[in-house]
Each structure stands twice: as C-alpha cells, then as structure tokens.
Amino acid sequence: MDKKNSLTLLILTVCLVVFPFIVTNTYYISTMVFVGINGIIAIGLSLLMGCAGQISIGHAAFFGLGAYTSAVLTAKLGFHPWCAFFLGILLSSCIALIIGIPSLKLKGHYLAMATLGFGEITYIVFNELTDITGGPSGIGGIPKIYLAGYAMNTDIKYYFFVWAFLLLILTLSLNLIHSRIGRALRSIHDSEVAANAMGVNTSKLKIQVFMISAVFGSVAGSLYTHYVTFVSPSSFGLFFSILLVMMVVIGGMHSVWGALIGAALLTILPEFLRALKDFEIFVYGAVLLLIMIFLPRGLIGGLEYLFNRLIKKV
Amino acid sequence: MVKRKLLILGVVLLLGLALSVNGFAKKAEVKEPYKIGCLFAFTGPASWLGEPERRTAVWIEDKINKAGGINGHPLKLLIEDTKGDPTAAVLAAKKLLKEGVVAIVGPSTSGESMAVVPIMEEAEQILVSCAAAEAIVHDPKTDTERKWIFKTPQKDSHVVQRIYGHMKKSGITKVAIITDTTGFGAQGREQLKKYAPEFGITVILDETYGPKDTDLTPQLTKIKGTEAQAIVNWSILPAQTTVMKNRIQLGITIPLYQSHGFGNTKYAAAAGEAAEGVIFPCGRVLVAEFLDKKHPQKKLLVEYKKAYESQHKEDVSTFGGHALDALNLVVAALKASGPDKNKMRSFIENKKGFVGTGGIFNFSPTDHTGLGLDSLEMLTVKKGKFDLYKK
Numbered sequence: 001m002d003k004k005n006s007l008t009l010l011i012l013t014v015c016l017v018v019f020p021f022i023v024t025n026t027y028y029i030s031t032m033v034f035v036g037i038n039g040i041i042a043i044g045l046s047l048l049m050g051c052a053g054q055i056s057i058g059h060a061a062f063f064g065l066g067a068y069t070s071a072v073l074t075a076k077l078g079f080h081p082w083c084a085f086f087l088g089i090l091l092s093s094c095i096a097l098i099i100g101i102p103s104l105k106l107k108g109h110y111l112a113m114a115t116l117g118f119g120e121i122t123y124i125v126f127n128e129l130t131d132i133t134g135g136p137s138g139i140g141g142i143p144k145i146y147l148a149g150y151a152m153n154t155d156i157k158y159y160f161f162v163w164a165f166l167l168l169i170l171t172l173s174l175n176l177i178h179s180r181i182g183r184a185l186r187s188i189h190d191s192e193v194a195a196n197a198m199g200v201n202t203s204k205l206k207i208q209v210f211m212i213s214a215v216f217g218s219v220a221g222s223l224y225t226h227y228v229t230f231v232s233p234s235s236f237g238l239f240f241s242i243l244l245v246m247m248v249v250i251g252g253m254h255s256v257w258g259a260l261i262g263a264a265l266l267t268i269l270p271e272f273l274r275a276l277k278d279f280e281i282f283v284y285g286a287v288l289l290l291i292m293i294f295l296p297r298g299l300i301g302g303l304e305y306l307f308n309r310l311i312k313k314v
Numbered sequence: 315m316v317k318r319k320l321l322i323l324g325v326v327l328l329l330g331l332a333l334s335v336n337g338f339a340k341k342a343e344v345k346e347p348y349k350i351g352c353l354f355a356f357t358g359p360a361s362w363l364g365e366p367e368r369r370t371a372v373w374i375e376d377k378i379n380k381a382g383g384i385n386g387h388p389l390k391l392l393i394e395d396t397k398g399d400p401t402a403a404v405l406a407a408k409k410l411l412k413e414g415v416v417a418i419v420g421p422s423t424s425g426e427s428m429a430v431v432p433i434m435e436e437a438e439q440i441l442v443s444c445a446a447a448e449a450i451v452h453d454p455k456t457d458t459e460r461k462w463i464f465k466t467p468q469k470d471s472h473v474v475q476r477i478y479g480h481m482k483k484s485g486i487t488k489v490a491i492i493t494d495t496t497g498f499g500a501q502g503r504e505q506l507k508k509y510a511p512e513f514g515i516t517v518i519l520d521e522t523y524g525p526k527d528t529d530l531t532p533q534l535t536k537i538k539g540t541e542a543q544a545i546v547n548w549s550i551l552p553a554q555t556t557v558m559k560n561r562i563q564l565g566i567t568i569p570l571y572q573s574h575g576f577g578n579t580k581y582a583a584a585a586g587e588a589a590e591g592v593i594f595p596c597g598r599v600l601v602a603e604f605l606d607k608k609h610p611q612k613k614l615l616v617e618y619k620k621a622y623e624s625q626h627k628e629d630v631s632t633f634g635g636h637a638l639d640a641l642n643l644v645v646a647a648l649k650a651s652g653p654d655k656n657k658m659r660s661f662i663e664n665k666k667g668f669v670g671t672g673g674i675f676n677f678s679p680t681d682h683t684g685l686g687l688d689s690l691e692m693l694t695v696k697k698g699k700f701d702l703y704k705k
Contacts, residue, residue, distance in 0.1 A: 027405070027408045027409045031405060034405065130500060135495070135497070135500040137425070137497045137500055138425055140428045140432075141453075141454075228400065228401065229432045230400065230428045232428070234359075234399065234400065274394060
C-alpha cells in the first residue's frame with residue numbers, strides 16, 4: 001500500500017473514532033452501521049468489477065447466504081454466532097467456486113445474465129425452502145453476537161464492531177490491489193487476451209477474486225443478521241443486487257475508495273431525503289443522474305480531479 | 315455541450331429549491347403536540363397496503379385536530395415510508411423514536427414488523443402493527459404475548475376456523491388448498507394444515523403459486539383429478555384471480571373459498587364473472603352499508619367508508635381500516651392517560667369493547683390482537699359487488 005492510501009486510511013480511522021462522540025443520535029449511528037455493512041459488500045464487488053472487470057448482478061445472493069447461514073444456525077440450531085459466521089464464509093466461498101467456474105468463462109452481458117440468474121435462484125430458494133429459511137415470513141429472534149465476552153447489543157458498540165471489520169477488509173483490499181495479483185487482475189480488466197499472453201492464469205484469478213468478493217458479501221450478511229436480528233428474503237432480492245452495482249459505479253469503479261463512498265451516498269441519501277416526502281424518489285433519481293452526467297468516473301473520480309487542480313494551483 | 319449541462323444543472327437546482335421552500339414554509343404548532351409515528355410502505359411492492367394506510371392516517375389526523383385535538387393537544391403524525399423493505403423500516407423506526415413519538419403505528423407488512431419488533435421491545439415503546447402474522451405479537455419461544463407489541467388485523471387462524479366451520483356445516487370433509495408464496499400465503503398454508511384435523515377435514519392436495527404466475531391450470535387440473543369437495547385459495551396477490559378464472563375454464567364446479575386477502579374490490583373486478591359466488595371471511599368494512607342499523611360497528615364503518623371514497627375516488631379496503639384502528643387505539647390511550655407510555659400500554663392491554671373497523675377489540679395480557687371469531691363476516695360476490703353471504 002502506498003503512502004497516499006495509508007494516510008487516507010488513517011484519516012478515515014480517526015474520523016470514524018471521533019464520529020460517535022460528536023453525533024450522539026443513535027439514528028445516525030445506526031445509519032452508519034448500514035453504511036458499513038453495505039460498504040463491505042461494495043468493496044468486494046469493486047474488486048470484482050473495478051479491478052478485474054467482471055460484472056455481477058447477483059451479489060445480494062452472497063449477502064443473503066451469509067445472513068441466512070448465521071440466522072438459521074444461531075436462531076434455529078443454537079450454534080455459536082462466530083461458528084455460524086465462519087461457516088457462512090465457507091458456504092459462500094464454496095458456492096462462489098461452483099458458480100464461478102462455469103459462469104466466469106462468460107463475458108460482458110452473458111456474465112451479467114448468468115449472475116443475475118444465480119441471484120434470482122438464491123432468492124427463490126430463500127422463499128421456497130420454508131422448513132429451513134422460514135420462507136417469506138423470515139426468521140426472527142436471532143441472538144446478538146459477542147466479542148471477547150462483550151455483547152454487541154447497542155448501536156454504538158455495533159458501529160465500532162462493523163467499522164473495524166470494514167477497515168480490516170479495506171486494508172486487505174488495498175494491499176491486494178497493489179500487489180502482484182492486483183496488477184494481474186487489472187491486466188485482465190484491460191485485455192484478457194493480452195494478460196493470458198503475458199502468462200497470467202486469468203481463469204484461476206477471476207475465480208479467486210469472485211470468491212473473495214463472495215466472502216466479503218457473506219461477512220456483511222452475518223453482520224446484518226446479528227444487528228437487525230431478523231431476516232426475510234425481501235432484503236436479498238434483485239433490487240439490492242442492482243443497488244450494490246450502483247454503489248460501485250456511482251462511487252467510481254476504478255478504486256475501492258469509490259465503492260465505500262458510493263455505499264455511503266446510496267445508504268445515507270434516502271434517509272436524508274425522507275424530509276421531502278413524496279418528492280424523495282424524484283430528487284434521489286436526479287442526484288444519481290447528475291452524478292453520472294457530470295462525473296462519469298464516479299464521485300471518487302470527481303474528487304481526485306478537484307484535488308489535483310487544487311494542488312496545481314497551490 | 316457545456317451549456318446544455320449547465321442548463322440541466324440549473325433546472326434541477328431550481329426545482330430542488332422550490333421543493334425545499336415548500337418544506338420549510340409550514341410553521342410549527344403553538345401548543346405542544348402529541349407525536350405518533352407511522353411506518354407505512356407507501357412506495358415499493360407493498361404500496362397497495364401502505365397507500366390506503368397513509369391516506370387513512372392523514373384523514374384521521376385532520377379530523378382529530380379539527381375537533382380540537384386530544385385533550386387540547388394537537389395530534390401530529392410523523393409518517394415515514396418503509397418501501398416494503400425491513401432495513402428501511404428499522405432505520406425509520408429508530409428515527410421516529412429519536413424524534414420522541416409516544417408510540418408507533420405500522421409497519422404495513424409482516425416482514426417489516428418482525429424487523430421492527432426487537433427495536434420497540436428494547437426501547438420499551440408501544441408498537442401497534444398493521445400486519446397480520448401472529449408471530450408479531452406472540453413470542454413462540456416463551457409462548458407469551460410480547461409486552462409492548464399489539465396488532466389490529468384479524469388472526470389468520472380465525473379466518474381458517476371460519477372457513478372450516480362453514481365447510482363443516484356444509485358437510486365438506488376433503489379439501490384442496492392452493493396458496494401463494496408470499497408471507498401471507500405461507501402463514502395461511504401453515505394454519506390451514508394445522509386446523510384441518512380439528513374440524514374433521516383432510517387436506518388432500520396442497521398446491522402453491524408465485525406472484526408472477528399467469529397460468530395456474532396445471533395446479534387446478536391436479537385438483538380436478540382429486541376427490542376434493544372444495545378449494546381454498548389463500549392469497550393476497552392479483553394472481554389469485556387467475557385461480558378463479560382458470561377454475562371456470564376447466565369446468566370445476568366445487569365451491570371456492572377465498573381468504574380475507576381477497577377483500578379488495580379491484581380483485582373482484584379483475585376476476586369478473588369468475589368471482590360470482592365465492593365465499594370468504596373478511597372484516598366488515600367492505601359491506602358496511604349492508605349491516606344492520608343496530609350493529610355497533612355500523613356508524614364508524616359508514617363514516618370511514620364515505621370519507622375515504624369521496625376523498626380519494628377509490629374503493630375502501632380493509633388495510634386502511636387496520637391503520638385507522640391502530641391510530642384510534644393509540645389516541646384513545648393518549649386521551650385516557652396522557653403521554654405516559656406505561657399507562658398507555660396497560661390501557662391498551664386492558665381495553666375491552668373497543669369498536670374498530672376490524673371488529674370489536676377485547677385486549678388482555680394473553681391476547682394482544684383482541685379480536686374474536688365474530689370479527690369476521692362470511693362474504694360473497696354478487697353481480698361484481700361484495701355482499702353478505704346468506705344461506
């Protein structure tokens with residue numbers, strides 16, 4: 001990881017630690033918890049989309065797999081939450097492997113369709129496997145998760161818990177991108193044929209990055225489950241998958257920071273716009289439209305542009 | 315190109331300003347108002363539930379304030395959209411609690427309600443849900459009613475008992491059930507299977523269908539091939555009318571029972587002639603004008619129905635009624651005991667003979683729904699209109 005990224009990470013950490021002491025309203029804290037959860041999946045998706053250039057319109061499925069594994073194992077079978085947490089990761093990565101081998105051979109729209117299909121199938125399974133998933137009525141009464149003997153039972157505790165995970169995942173991702181593997185992934189993004197010719201094992205790398213992003217999705221899912229303590233299929237449908245893609249695109253595809261900014265914007269904006277009542281959806285759409293018209297490289301692209309101009313002037 | 319971009323930007327900014335001015339123009343009321351939070355899904359896939367609920371809430375707020383408020387305090391409803399999404403409902407509930415509401419009414423769907431229940435229990439604040447699932451008020455783990463949670467829609471199990479009771483009288487012992495795959499359908503399916511033995515009825519076929527299905531002849535052909543004496547179609551989706559139409563097309567003549575999810579004039583209209591003669595238990599909102607003059611619910615129902623239909627040019631549904639009952643209940647509690655959540659809770663828990671659109675509510679510590687079997691009326695469709703079933 002280079003200096004610029006380390007510095008930004010440090011600033012982010014400081015801001016995050018200070019935030020709950022300035023803003024004590026638990027509603028804002030809890031919005032930030034969801035920003036963190038969505039951020040984790042978006043970072044994973046950004047590795048897949050922005051870095052390796054592979055699209056997935058079914059990422060809500062991995063989020064759901066993590067969430068349901070945690071929910072079913074802890075609420076119904078009495079597993080330890082951490083045990084369920086890791087089993088969720090295991091399950092998601094196995095499924096990502098099985099799905100990834102055939103589907104990542106596809107390109108462009110076809111890959112989009114395949115992942116879309118996977119997302120829909122998972123959604124149907126959540127709905128129809130009533131005996132295990134509780135069907136459309138969902139599963140309630142999920143226990144809280146414990147960390148070193150402390151229950152994560154308040155918004156503030158959970159806020160730190162989730163953002164600690166996010167920082168960990170962000171650091172991992174930044175390191176990955178700036179490693180040999182990261183460069184290989186970016187070469188796939190630019191030209192798969194050229195990457196192959198240079199001796200990069202593209203099919204293996206694509207599956208690996210798909211699995212990593214599935215794991216991040218599963219982590220976010222388990223964190224969601226133990227926070228809301230209720231899961232039902234409607235949280236893991238096509239709309240959420242599309243929202244995730246939007247987070248990555250709006251934030252800026254070429255950087256994981258973009259995914260985080262996109263997740264923050266698309267989670268906070270609807271809450272912020274609540275005051276507008278009926279016009280909410282209209283303004284929401286307008287904001288997204290304006291970003292895409294004026295900042296085709298996403299929010300992070302715009303920020304970088306401004307920053308560079310500022311430096312030039314100084 | 316740059317000019318055009320600037321033009322777009324300008325137009326959008328101006329529109330935004332116009333909206334925000336509109337938002338700030340309203341002045342706060344002088345006397346301290348009582349705040350009640352409302353969570354309704356008035357956009358998204360459950361908006362057909364949330365929109366009538368919101369309209370009803372706005373109507374009752376206006377009505378109460380015009381009549382001088384609650385003990386002189388104006389009523390202020392903080393209505394939030396949940397979009398049919400549990401996550402959005404959780405955030406909206408936290409927002410409302412922070413804004414100091416004395417109680418929350420809603421959410422519209424069972425899934426959202428289940429997500430909001432833990433928050434309300436932790437905060438020890440009253441929630442009166444507008445969704446049907448019994449798990450909302452009843453904790454299956456401890457087999458007790460949840461302390462702070464109430465709901466106003468009729469129980470699914472009561473609907474099932476009314477249907478089976480009617481069948482028993484008509485000498486029906488073998489039924490085929492066909493349910494949708496939403497939460498509503500899944501709950502109904504569970505209850506239909508659970509209560510069948512109690513009424514000496516056997517479910518000989520159990521079929522389901524999805525929200526987007528447009529042809530249900532395969533399921534119905536299967537049913538036709540059995541010895542079923544009646545069909546129960548349990549759904550809250552528009553697809554339920556397909557069952558009715560396909561049944562006529564296949565020449566199936568055994569009686570068709572519907573759930574209370576059919577209680578929407580749009581569905582009766584969509585099914586057309588195929589809906590004639592179906593039997594279903596439902597609250598009395600739909601047949602307000604046919605009720606006996608002395609019926610305790612008559613006055614409330616007729617007033618609500620007239621006000622709703624003249625204001626919105628749309629037929630009244632039972633769903634808006636659930637919100638009306640929930641709000642009236644909280645308002646009654648406020649009137650009786652002021653904004654003290656503990657007193658309000660025990661007022662609601664011990665309230666007897668409360669007249670609502672869903673029936674006469676008799677709450678108790680062991681029953682946070684408060685409605686009995688008599689809250690439902692057997693209805694039918696006659697010439698495209700809902701009517702009382704008489705036989």
